[in-house]
Amino acid sequence: MNITALRPKFIGCLEPLADIFIRLKITPNMISSLSLIAGLITAYLFFIRFFRAGAVFLVISAVLDLVDGTVARKTGRESKFGAVFDWIVDKYVDSIVLLGVALSGIAIISPYxxxxxxxxxxxxxxxxxxxxxxSLMNTFIKPVTYAEVGFEKREDGKIDDPLERVGFFGRPETILxxxxxxxxxxxxxxxxxAVCTNLSALQRIIYLYRHL
Incomplete structure (x- = not known):
């Protein structure tokens, strides 16, 4: 069980925002790009140690990441490229935001x-x-499984598979x-x-070992 299981409820709450983007004729890929831009701003703000401001922009990035799929579904613009682009943006945001923390020079464990x-x-x-x-490996396991096992069923434009509900610490938990x-x-x-994403990846590996 993870926060991903609650994704439909979050998306439902953001329907009004999706409708605004639709009226403004902003495409799903444009929204994904805005999510990336918000992530880049977050990374910079973390880098200069404006952590609270960075947290605000990270929330904006996460909200946009949820909205793009809704806009795609409502406007009939669902595409395989859009699904891939969404994944790429997610991983760029996760990596560069954490890198911003690293380059900020804050003391994490060195005092102890x-x-x-x-x-x-x-x-x-x-x-x-x-x-x-x-963070990367926890997600990387999924496309490798798609390629090797052949999950093809799609829901709201994205591949639906059991791994979505396996792993106690995914991207939503990382963002949170x-x-x-x-x-x-x-x-x-x-x-x-650092600890939980790697343990979650291990959990997914064990799941695959037992079922494949």
């Missing part, structure tokens, strides 16, 4: 641990790198903790993301 010959900044950057790897970290305390959020 020291290793001979390794400075604090290197240790903190390593934690964020681990979070980026976990980054927003919370921006508002409250980023170091704890990054450590949680």
């Amino acid at each position: 641990i020291s290793i001979n010959g390794v400075n604090g900044y290197t240790l903190d950057f390593a934690v964020v790198a681990f979070a980026i790897i976990g 903790f980054l927003v919370a970290g921006g508002i409250i305390y980023m170091p704890v959020a990054v450590v949680i993301i």
